[in-house]
Amino acid sequence: MLTGSDLLAKVKELGDVSKSDLVRACGYVSTKKNGGERLNFTAFYEALLEAKGVNLGESGVAGIGKGGRKLSYIATVQGNGNLLIGKAYTALLDLKAGDEFEIKLGKKQIRLLPTEES
Known part of the structure; x- marks a missing residue:
């Protein structure tokens, strides 16, 4: 999963692609138990906001790990x-x-x- 400046660069590079393709290309994909693909839109958008310097919560909140993941x-x-x-x-x-x-x-x-x- 891309984060920070790498994420911003990839989004800019891809330009006008679908949201699903954007999330997939940036690595925010997991595998369901049945083998299907799950796109993690929330994690993608949270990482994108963090990369742009937008803080949606308190800084250093307990329960938040590296990359903003809970x-x-x-x-x-x-x-x-x-x-x-x-x-x-x-x-x-x-x-x-x-x-x-x-x-x-x-x-x-x-x-x-x-x-x-x-």
């Missing part, structure tokens, strides 16, 4: 068994490399608690 607050266990949180979430909490957490296991839950050193 964070899902859902993590998936990877094939190797690791659970990845992601940079957008750690940035929201201003966590740095080396910060330590105590892992508390509960019934079907995992809690991360900052250690005293952090």
